[in-house]
Amino acid sequence: MGFGSSEGWLSRLKRGLSRTRVNIVGLFSGGVVDDDFLEELEYALISADVGVETSTRILERLRDDIKLKGLKTQDEVRRALRDELERILAPAEGTLNTDQAKPCVIMMCGVNGAGKTTSIGKLAKRFADDGKSVLLAAGDTFRAAAREQLAVWGERNRVEVISQTGGDPAAVVFDAVSAGRARGMDVVIADTAGRLPTQTNLMEELSRIRRSQEKAMEGAPHEVILVVDGTNGQNALAQVRAFDLYAHLTGLIVTKLDGTAKGGVLAAITAMRGDKPLPIYYIGVGEKLEDLQPFNAHEFASALVGLDPQDESGS
Numbered sequence: 001m002g003f004g005s006s007e008g009w010l011s012r013l014k015r016g017l018s019r020t021r022v023n024i025v026g027l028f029s030g031g032v033v034d035d036d037f038l039e040e041l042e043y044a045l046i047s048a049d050v051g052v053e054t055s056t057r058i059l060e061r062l063r064d065d066i067k068l069k070g071l072k073t074q075d076e077v078r079r080a081l082r083d084e085l086e087r088i089l090a091p092a093e094g095t096l097n098t099d100q101a102k103p104c105v106i107m108m109c110g111v112n113g114a115g116k117t118t119s120i121g122k123l124a125k126r127f128a129d130d131g132k133s134v135l136l137a138a139g140d141t142f143r144a145a146a147r148e149q150l151a152v153w154g155e156r157n158r159v160e161v162i163s164q165t166g167g168d169p170a171a172v173v174f175d176a177v178s179a180g181r182a183r184g185m186d187v188v189i190a191d192t193a194g195r196l197p198t199q200t201n202l203m204e205e206l207s208r209i210r211r212s213q214e215k216a217m218e219g220a221p222h223e224v225i226l227v228v229d230g231t232n233g234q235n236a237l238a239q240v241r242a243f244d245l246y247a248h249l250t251g252l253i254v255t256k257l258d259g260t261a262k263g264g265v266l267a268a269i270t271a272m273r274g275d276k277p278l279p280i281y282y283i284g285v286g287e288k289l290e291d292l293q294p295f296n297a298h299e300f301a302s303a304l305v306g307l308d309p310q311d312e313s314g315s
C-alpha cells in the first residue's frame with residue numbers, strides 16, 4: 001500500500017490516537033533513558049489499553065534491546081517500541097478474500113452501535129468498486145432504522161438489499177443466501193442486530209442465524225466478522241471471546257479509531273490467540289465511505305508512537 005495516497009486517513013488516525021500519543025509520545029521529550037522513563041512508558045502503554053501482560057512483555061524486550069543493542073536516546077527507544085508493537089500486530093494483518101466462494105457469504109455481528117451497519121455500507125462500496133455484485137441481507141429485523149440505513153447505503157451503491165419487517169432474522173438470512181446463489185451474486189453480506197455478550201438468548205440466536213446460512217449453502221458463512229468499537233478498550237476482549245464462542249469468528253473490523261485514546265487495544269486483541277490471532281481486516285477511522293482502511297501493522301504502530309510510517313528504524 002502506498003503511504004502517499006493514504007495521508008488523509010492516516011492523519012485522521014493519528015489525530016484520533018492523539019490522546020494515546022500524548023501519553024506515549026509526551027514521554028519522548030528527549031530526556032535520558034532511565035528506569036523512571038521506562039516505568040512511565042509501561043504505564044502509558046497500559047493507559048492506551050495495550051493490556052498489562054502485553055505491556056510488561058514489551059518493556060522486557062525494550063530493556064533487552066537497550067542492553068544488547070546499546071540504545072541510548074529516547075528516539076532510539078521510540079523506534080524500538082514502534083518495531084515491537086509492529087511485531088506484535090503484524091500477524092493480525094489479513095485480507096478479506098471474497099473469491100473463496102461464490103457467493104462469498106459474510107456474516108457481521110457485534111454489540112449495539114459498534115458500527116456494523118456503517119461498516120457494511122463501506123464494505124459493500126469497496127466490493128462494488130472492485131466490480132463484484134453484492135447482496136445485503138438486513139438481518140437486523142428489530143431496528144427499523146437499521147433496515148432503512150442499509151436500504152440507503154444499497155441505493156447509493158447500486159447494491160440490492162433483502163429485508164423483512166419483524167421477520168425471523170435466521171429466515172431473512174437464509175432467503176438472502178439462497179437468493180445470492182440463485183442470482184449468481186459474488187458476495188452476500190448479512191447484517192445482524194446488535195447484542196451484548198450477557199444476553200444469552202440473543203447470543204444463541206446468533207448461532208441459529210449462522211446455522212441457517214449453512215443450511216442455505218454448504219460452507220457458509222465463509223467469513224464471520226465481529227465489528228468492535230475501538231473506544232471500548234479492554235471490554236473489546238470480552239466481546240471477542242463471547243462472539244467467537246457463539247458465532248465462530250474469522251476476522252475483525254475495529255471502528256472509531258479516529259476518536260479514541262485506546263488504540264492500543266489492537267495489540268491486546270492480537271495477543272489473545274498466541275501465534276494465530278484473528279485477522280483484523282479493516283479499521284474504521286471516520287464515518288465516510290473511504291474511512292474503512294485495510295489494517296496495516298506498520299502504519300498503526302507508527303501512529304501509536306507518533307512516528308511517520310516512512311520513518312524507518314534501520315534496525
Ligand SMILES: Nc1nc2c(ncn2[C@@H]2O[C@H](COP(=O)(O)OP(=O)(O)OP(=O)(O)O)[C@@H](O)[C@H]2O)c(=O)[nH]1
Pocket residue numbers: 110111112113114115116117118119140143146193194195227255256257258259283284285286287291
Ligand atoms: N467516528 C466514527 N464513527 C463511526 C465509525 N463507524 C461507525 N461510526 C458511527 O457509529 C454510529 C453507530 O454505527 P452503526 O453502523 O449504526 O452501528 P451498528 O453496529 O449497526 O448499531 P446497531 O444496529 O444498534 O447494533 C453511527 O453514528 C456511525 O456513523 C468510525 O469508524 N468512526
